[in-house]
Amino acid sequence: MKKQQAILEKDKKKESSEEVVLELQDLNKSFDDNHVLKHFSMKLYKGENLVVMGKSGSGKSVMIKCLVGLMEADSGKIIVMHHDITSLNQESLDILRADIGFLFQGSALYDSMTVRENLEFPLRHHYKKLGKNVNTETLVIEALKNVGLAHTLDLMPAELSGGMQRRVALARTLILQPKIILYDEPTSGLDPITAKEIIILMQDIQKKYNTSSLIITHDVDCARVIADRMILLIDGTNYAEGTFEELSASKDPKVKAFFKQ
Amino acid sequence: MEIGELTYFTIRFFKEVFRRPYEFKEFLRQCYSIGNRSLLLVGITGFIIGLVLTLQTRPTLMEFGAVSWMPSMVGISIVREIGPMITALVCAGKIGSGIGAELGSMRVTEQIDAMEVSGTNPFKYLVVTRVMATTLMIPLLVIFGDAIALYGSYLVEHLKGDVSFALYFNQVFDSLEFGDIVPATVKSFFFGLAIGLVGCFKGYYCKKGTAGVGIAANSAVVFTSLLLFIIDFIAVFVADIFYDL
Numbered sequence: 473m474k475k476q477q478a479i480l481e482k483d484k485k486k487e488s489s490e491e492v493v494l495e496l497q498d499l500n501k502s503f504d505d506n507h508v509l510k511h512f513s514m515k516l517y518k519g520e521n522l523v524v525m526g527k528s529g530s531g532k533s534v535m536i537k538c539l540v541g542l543m544e545a546d547s548g549k550i551i552v553m554h555h556d557i558t559s560l561n562q563e564s565l566d567i568l569r570a571d572i573g574f575l576f577q578g579s580a581l582y583d584s585m586t587v588r589e590n591l592e593f594p595l596r597h598h599y600k601k602l603g604k605n606v607n608t609e610t611l612v613i614e615a616l617k618n619v620g621l622a623h624t625l626d627l628m629p630a631e632l633s634g635g636m637q638r639r640v641a642l643a644r645t646l647i648l649q650p651k652i653i654l655y656d657e658p659t660s661g662l663d664p665i666t667a668k669e670i671i672i673l674m675q676d677i678q679k680k681y682n683t684s685s686l687i688i689t690h691d692v693d694c695a696r697v698i699a700d701r702m703i704l705l706i707d708g709t710n711y712a713e714g715t716f717e718e719l720s721a722s723k724d725p726k727v728k729a730f731f732k733q
Numbered sequence: 734m735e736i737g738e739l740t741y742f743t744i745r746f747f748k749e750v751f752r753r754p755y756e757f758k759e760f761l762r763q764c765y766s767i768g769n770r771s772l773l774l775v776g777i778t779g780f781i782i783g784l785v786l787t788l789q790t791r792p793t794l795m796e797f798g799a800v801s802w803m804p805s806m807v808g809i810s811i812v813r814e815i816g817p818m819i820t821a822l823v824c825a826g827k828i829g830s831g832i833g834a835e836l837g838s839m840r841v842t843e844q845i846d847a848m849e850v851s852g853t854n855p856f857k858y859l860v861v862t863r864v865m866a867t868t869l870m871i872p873l874l875v876i877f878g879d880a881i882a883l884y885g886s887y888l889v890e891h892l893k894g895d896v897s898f899a900l901y902f903n904q905v906f907d908s909l910e911f912g913d914i915v916p917a918t919v920k921s922f923f924f925g926l927a928i929g930l931v932g933c934f935k936g937y938y939c940k941k942g943t944a945g946v947g948i949a950a951n952s953a954v955v956f957t958s959l960l961l962f963i964i965d966f967i968a969v970f971v972a973d974i975f976y977d978l
């Protein structure tokens with residue numbers, strides 16, 4: 473019975489996963505002589521958790537920043553929900569960005585604002601997306617409840633632990649109910665137990681809102697738990713692609729280097 | 734050097750100042766914070782300068798039997814030159830470096846990126862508000878500093894020469910002309926603009942790492958101070974042409 477359900481669910485996923493929500497084609501980016509990304513391509517399907525793994529300094533953050541237009545790629549195509557973001561003007565780009573959540577590597581909470589103000593900040597520009605008669609107060613509290621931190625409403629970020637900061641950052645990312653979430657090293661700088669809590673939270677969110685997630689990490693344990701599919705970013709290119717099991721069984725020495733304990 | 738980039742930054746500022754939405758609340762918050770942070774410092778330096786200037790020039794004026802000219806002399810030199818310059822230098826150290834460090838650390842910890850992806854233009858929200866605030870607040874602080882410095886000077890005259898408050902300030906205001914006050918005020922606006930622009934520029938384009946934040950704060954002060962002297966020179970030059978014709 474359980475097995476059947478699992479198969480059914482897998483079929484369901486396949487069906488919905490035909491839609492590509494985010495695509496990179498032949499992306500190049502260099503800083504002077506430092507060629508960080510060389511012909512990098514990938515696709516993110518609807519509803520999946522895609523993990524991109526790479527060593528530190530391999531250009532993961534650069535890639536994800538090109539995706540939302542925080543950095544300009546030298547060449548290549550970036551298509552987010554059927555829009556080529558390099559051809560969009562500022563206004564349309566902002567509208568598109570409301571559908572993309574971005575969790576930054578170091579949480580990036582505004583440290584001169586309270587938790588409440590941090591969460592209200594994205595609503596300043598995008599309140600239209602959620603409808604005119606929406607109550608920011610309830611939205612903020614609901615978002616904080618989602619990450620189990622409703623009591624921190626009026627604290628400053630500096631008064632929170634690293635794990636709590638990451639969760640508040642996650643709540644801030646979720647407040648606009650994005651369709652795609654980009655995680656830049658969601659577990660970096662956290663102890664293993666807190667990291668696990670964050671991963672569980674990410675899974676809950678994915679189930680609850682059926683988002684598509686691109687997760688960037690160098691943490692194998694994180695990848696094992698959360699990845700539907702994985703891409704290895706080595707030497708600036710999409711070096712290998714597959715499920716966790718496939719990649720961890722690979723004979724290629726460069727791939728193996730990621731998985732040996 | 735960086736002159737080109739700073740010029741581009743300045744042009745961008747003037748382009749975005751007039752564009753909606755105006756971040757009025759953040760602008761007021763910055764004004765308050767600038768005033769709050771520097772009022773005491775400007776007051777103390779102003780007071781000491783007024784005191785010292787009077788004490789130092791007293792013997793010389795005495796020699797020529799011209800002590801009665803003290804209020805005019807001190808008044809003119811403080812309002813024209815010393816007040817704006819000292820206040821601006823103090824604020825470059827206090828406000829300019831503070832802005833450089835604040836925006837620098839926001840850049841390094843990706844807070845500026847986070848703002849951008851959440852649909853708020855960080856240049857407008859952070860830079861325009863701060864530059865506007867310094868441009869408005871520095872002239873006000875200069876007036877405040879001038880007043881305190883003159884009061885310091887008056888105290889010396891009162892104690893040593895038994896000059897009354899009314900007499901002292903009557904003489905000060907009698908000797909001050911339009912040609913002293915207008916250029917000094919205009920100059921102060923430019924001082925404020927320079928402090929805000931350089932501090933924001935250094936912070937906004939801060940290099941990665943904690944060292945980057947230190948460099949941003951430090952170079953903001955150094956660069957601003959140099960710029961203040963250059964602006965002062967130009968201002969005196971221009972004022973000279975205007976009022977001598």
Ligand SMILES: Nc1ncnc2c1ncn2[C@@H]1O[C@H](COP(=O)(O)OP(=O)(O)O)[C@@H](O)[C@H]1O
Pocket residue numbers: 503506508526527528529530531532533534535
């Ligand atoms: N703004 C920048 N200017 C110059 N070089 C950069 C910049 N951002 C990143 N790099 C370089 O790009 C490379 C990849 O950086 P990054 O994407 O941050 O690595 P990671 O995979 O650890 O996230 C590094 O060598 C870094 O030095």
Ligand SMILES: [Mg+2]
Pocket residue numbers: 532533534577656657
């Ligand atoms: Mg990174």
